[in-house]
Amino acid sequence: MNPKKILLIIGGGIAAYKTLELIRRAQDRGFEISVVMTGAAQHFVTPLSVSTLAKGRLYSDLFDRQEDMDVGHIRLSRQADIVVVAPATADLMAKMSHGLADDLASATLLANDKPVLLAPGMNPNMWEHPATRRNRAQLAEDGVQFVGPMAGEMAEANEAGTGRMAEPDEILEAVQAILGVPKAGPLSGKHVLITAGPTHEPIDPVRYIANRSSGKQGYAIARAAQAAGAKVTLVSGPVDIAAPDGVKLVSVQTARQMKQAVIEALPADIAIMCAAVADWRATHEADRKQKKDGSGKPAALELTENPDILAYVAQQSDPRPALVIGFAAETDNLIDNATSKRLRKGCDWLVANDVSQEGVMGGDHNAVHLIRDSGIEAWPQAGKQAVAERLMSEIIQHFQ
Structure with a gap:
């Protein structure tokens, strides 16, 4: 042609x-x-x-x-x-x-x-x-x-x-x-499931528990996967980013909603769990704004652990994606904590980054380590789109 x-x-x-x-x-x-x-x-x-x-x-x-x-x-x-x-x-x-x-x-x-x-x-x-x-x-x-x-x-x-x-x-x-050019690429025919952004866990109608994740890295990965010809489902917490063209976006707020959306999106060939899911949520969500009572004492806030979406996908989903990739945002002991997390969660690869550095969380650049059975690779700092494209290149090589 x-x-x-x-x-x-x-x-x-x-x-x-x-x-x-x-x-x-x-x-x-x-x-x-x-x-x-x-x-x-x-x-x-x-x-x-x-x-x-x-x-x-x-x-x-x-x-x-x-x-x-x-x-x-x-x-x-x-x-x-x-x-x-x-x-x-x-x-x-x-x-x-x-x-x-x-x-x-x-x-x-x-x-x-x-x-x-x-x-x-x-x-x-x-x-x-x-x-x-x-x-x-x-x-x-x-x-x-x-x-x-x-x-x-x-x-x-x-x-x-x-x-x-x-x-x-x-x-x-x-x-x-x-x-009207049909999309083709090294990941044509494969379904890539990606989570991105933070989750917002409500305390009352006004306040919520969250983190500083912008979703930029997850959205960059979605663009790279779509460019490689994959069918892409992006399950995203609240972010201020437009979904890439051709990507199916499922918007959620809480960790429980994200887990349900992930379950509904399965099966997938590749799962990339990039979202910064809140570890905890309020045990009881108040139906009205909680106010100070003048006593000077903080209101009691009982917390409950959120579902572990990465562990669910890596250990319980049936059929399990052929490649499950987790992310770890750490502030100390990066390699030890990330290596332990990979083994504990049961994922195949884990991408770890040190978010104690100013400007990483919510910024446009990232410096990560890719942890696999074959070893640990330190990648130099680069734009988040460049990090996404390098990760996609590694994924493509894995399936060749």
């Missing part, structure tokens, strides 16, 4: 560095990719880097004598099956919305008759600006499709909000959905 063709237009934003990975991953999925770089984009990534990865299929000049003999901006759009703009900057969105065509990228977009997918990437204030919102609404009305932007930390110091460009795999999943 002839490969589907992507025309990638790289805009001038800091997220342009991600397009190098996007090109590589698109080729891994069997796409043929050509690239147009704006002048601003060339300040963030070099044409040499892009052309090397794109195998020379790089264009940047509207008036190139060699490329424009057959009206290059027309030919580029006609040869593609889809046009992807990443990062779609506020400037590019404004040009598209108003039909401007003063460079190769904007002229190609105006001459295009194929589906267009934008992956916006910009400062949160720019994304929320009324002008950008108007342009987005107009482009959506014109039939342009969007993936992202995502919430998170920005390149600028102390900046956070919605504006981060979607990750390469998320963009490619959207491309495949638009083009």
Whole structure:
């Protein structure tokens, strides 16, 4: 079969560095990719880097004598099956919305008759600006499709909000959905069950017991599993993250709800228990807010142990997943505590991380140890998506 063709237009934003990975991953999925770089984009990534990865299929000049003999901006759009703009900057969105065509990228977009997918990437204030919102609404009305932007930390110091460009795999999943390309990958045909986030154990209608888990690592693992072609069920406690496209999300609040959702999601080929489940819950949940009585003494709070979801999946589920992976968040004696937990729970692998380090729980980076019968591997600190992809690579190798 002839490969589907992507025309990638790289805009001038800091997220342009991600397009190098996007090109590589698109080729891994069997796409043929050509690239147009704006002048601003060339300040963030070099044409040499892009052309090397794109195998020379790089264009940047509207008036190139060699490329424009057959009206290059027309030919580029006609040869593609889809046009992807990443990062779609506020400037590019404004040009598209108003039909401007003063460079190769904007002229190609105006001459295009194929589906267009934008992956916006910009400062949160720019994304929320009324002008950008108007342009987005107009482009959506014109039939342009969007993936992202995502919430998170920005390149600028102390900046956070919605504006981060979607990750390469998320963009490619959207491309495949638009083009109707069936998903294939090394985990095709396998069901991966993942738990993520914290649980909230109510004390009364106002208060609850919880922890600082953000769910970022579990959601990153779900994205990586889905990109590997697996059917993914994500059982998630309360988090502020959008579910990855193509992943079945089951939202829960408490540990008991999470266990029931896990039971209903079984059987699975692979179970990755990443959630930070609260160990304890209130024995008796009050039906009204508990108030101070003026005595200066704290109210009595009787606690009961929550169900052990990891142990249930590893020891009692029938049929048991072929691979059960647990997570351990420790503050001291990391290796000893994690090794003991793996044996006690009965899981095949255990991923351990030291959450005493500031910024790990709820942050964007992680440094973990993978503990298996074959030994213990220390992985260097990396972004949580990179950790997820390395873990998925290990899983794929396990099943080969």
